[in-house]
Amino acid sequence: MIVLAVESSCDETSVSINRNGTEILSNVVLSQIDVHKRYGGVVPEIASREHIKGVTMVFEEALKEADIEVKDIDLIAVTKGPGLIGSLLIGVNAAKAFSLANNIPIIGVHHIAGHIYANAISEPLQFPLVCLVVSGGHTELILMKEHYDFQKLGETMDDAIGEAYDKVARTVGLGYPGGPVVDRLAATGKPNYKMPDISLGKSYEFSFSGIKSHVINLVHNLKQRNEELVIEDLCASFQETVTEVLITKSIRAIKEYDAKMFIIAGGVAANKGLRKKIAERITDVKVVVPEFQYCTDNAAMIGVAGYYQFQKEQRVDDMSLNGSSRLNLN
Ligand code: KG4
Ligand code: ZN
Numbered sequence: 141m142i143v144l145a146v147e148s149s150c151d152e153t154s155v156s157i158n159r160n161g162t163e164i165l166s167n168v169v170l171s172q173i174d175v176h177k178r179y180g181g182v183v184p185e186i187a188s189r190e191h192i193k194g195v196t197m198v199f200e201e202a203l204k205e206a207d208i209e210v211k212d213i214d215l216i217a218v219t220k221g222p223g224l225i226g227s228l229l230i231g232v233n234a235a236k237a238f239s240l241a242n243n244i245p246i247i248g249v250h251h252i253a254g255h256i257y258a259n260a261i262s263e264p265l266q267f268p269l270v271c272l273v274v275s276g277g278h279t280e281l282i283l284m285k286e287h288y289d290f291q292k293l294g295e296t297m298d299d300a301i302g303e304a305y306d307k308v309a310r311t312v313g314l315g316y317p318g319g320p321v322v323d324r325l326a327a328t329g330k331p332n333y334k335m336p337d338i339s340l341g342k343s344y345e346f347s348f349s350g351i352k353s354h355v356i357n358l359v360h361n362l363k364q365r366n367e368e369l370v371i372e373d374l375c376a377s378f379q380e381t382v383t384e385v386l387i388t389k390s391i392r393a394i395k396e397y398d399a400k401m402f403i404i405a406g407g408v409a410a411n412k413g414l415r416k417k418i419a420e421r422i423t424d425v426k427v428v429v430p431e432f433q434y435c436t437d438n439a440a441m442i443g444v445a446g447y448y449q450f451q452k453e454q455r456v457d458d459m460s461l462n463g464s465s466r467l468n469l470n
Contacts, residue, residue, distance in 0.1 A: 141214045143450075144202070144238070145443030148231025149223025149251050150276070151175075151182045153194040155202035156439035157213070161447030162261050166205035167433070167440040170194045173317065180316050181306070188226035195234045202439075213244050215456075217446020220248030222277065245456035249446045251437075252278055253290070255405035257448060258430035258441035266426060270399040272390045274414070275406025276302035276317075279346050279386075281393050288452040293393055294344025301382060302408050304348035308355050308378050312371050323411050326379040329372030333358065335381040344389055351381060383414045387421055394425055401426045410435040 143161070147154040156167040172190045176182045203210065218235035221228060232248070239246040256271050265287070273280040279296040299307075302319055309318020314325075336354050338347055355378055362369045394402055402425050408414065410432055418427060434441055450456070 141447065142208060142212050143215045143217055143443045143447050144213045144244075145249075145439040145446055146199075146216070146218040146231045146235045147251075147254065147437055147439040147442045148191045148195070148227050148234075149219045149221070150227060150437055151187050151190070152437040153191050153198050153231070154437065154439035154442075155195075155198045156443045157202055157206035157208060158440065158443045158447065161444045161451075162264075164261060164440050164443075165208065166202045167438055168198050168202040168205065169438050170198050177316055180310060182224070184224045184226055187224055188230060191227055191230035195230055199234065199238070210242050213242070215446065215450055216244050216246040217249050217442050217449075218246065219251050219254060219442050221251065223251055247446055247450060247455075247457050249442050249449060251442075252280075252405070253288070253445040253449070254441040255409075255430075256282065256284075256290075256403070257445035258405060258434040258438075259403040259428045260444050260448070261434055261440065262431060263426075263428045265403070265428075266401040268397055268399050269401035269403060270390060270393045270397060272386060272402075272404045272409075273406050274301045274386065274404065274408035274411075276300060276306070276408075278406060279348070281344050281389060283393070283397050283399075287448050293397075294346065294389070296346040296348060298347055298349035299352060301346070301348055301386070302406070304352045304382065305408065307352050308375070311356050311359050312369070312374065314371075317407075319408060319411065322375045322379065323413060325372045326375040326413055329370065329374070329376030331377040331380040332370070332373045333377035335377050338381060338385050339388070342392070344393060346385065346389070348382065351378065379411075379413045383411070383417050386414060387417045390418075391422060394422065399425055401428065403428045403430075405430065407436045 143158050145156045151172040153170040157165045216239050268285045271282040279301045281293040283291040305319035314321040
């Protein structure tokens with residue numbers, strides 16, 4: 141089965157083609173990061189316009205790179221949410237137009253299901269598995285007992301982890317997106333700054349707004365007192381505290397649900413500090429982390445999720461944008 145996938149939920153325009161889900165024939169990603177950088181974050185209106193500018197070219201390149209004929213495509217998978225509505229609309233409408241013009245069935249895919257299925261490109265998933273979802277908009281622990289079955293064990297009660305990374309970076313003037321820079325600087329710093337306890341006991345819930353405010357206050361206070369701020373140490377302290385809470389809750393969930401596999405998903409899955417902790421501390425179950433190129437937003441992951449969604453549900457959509465999200469997390 142050949143699947144063409146489209147992703148446009150935030151600031152990446154991407155089209156990918158796969159054979160039977162996990163054989164990626166092409167994955168073209170047009171990033172808008174340089175356009176949004178000067179504003180310190182993604183500007184939704186600009187993002188929509190950039191998607192319009194790029195989407196046709198990205199379709200053409202993905203088809204060319206995969207070296208397949210349009211008539212060979214069996215299914216179109218497109219991110220239908222969550223994300224910026226103006227951005228989503230461009231990808232959904234492009235996918236719908238392609239579907240109508242070429243008479244190919246189409247399905248809508250939940251963006252986070254895509255992030256989760258990025259792991260299946262590396263290794264077949266084994267169940268039950270625990271997945272730690274860490275992105276710019278989500279922080280969740282998910283239990284999967286079979287393909288396309290998602291049970292939410294816990295989530296953040298306030299900010300997502302990626303948001304907290306970006307805010308910390310912004311506070312100390314490291315630009316956007318801040319996560320990768322904080323990660324890089326943390327590697328050379330020492331966790332010398334005291335951070336608040338964000339463990340929330342034994343629950344699977346997370347909270348990152350407290351540590352975010354703590355970092356902002358710390359930086360302001362040091363400035364006021366004309367004291368030196370060692371940015372590397374601040375990054376190391378922040379990273380040590382947040383990755384510790386992520387790993388501790390993940391390990392607890394793996395044990396409680398007798399998981400065979402542990403996977404991570406979302407942009408923050410690229411974090412080197414988190415990957416190091418996972419490699420050191422989760423040694424008794426199979427661990428899979430997505431390849432770096434499939435951590436941040438891309439259509440390949442949407443194509444894999446779309447393939448498995450179709451296998452399970454044997455159903456296609458009419459793709460009117462009012463459908464509720466398909467990721468049943470309850
Ligand atoms: O999954 P993603 O591409 O977009 C959403 O669906 O939200 O995640 C983007 C987030 C941004 O907040 C970015 O700063 C963060 O992922 N990120 C990182 C790293 N690489 C990307 N955060 C920490 N360490 C990294 N290496
Ligand atoms: Zn994402």
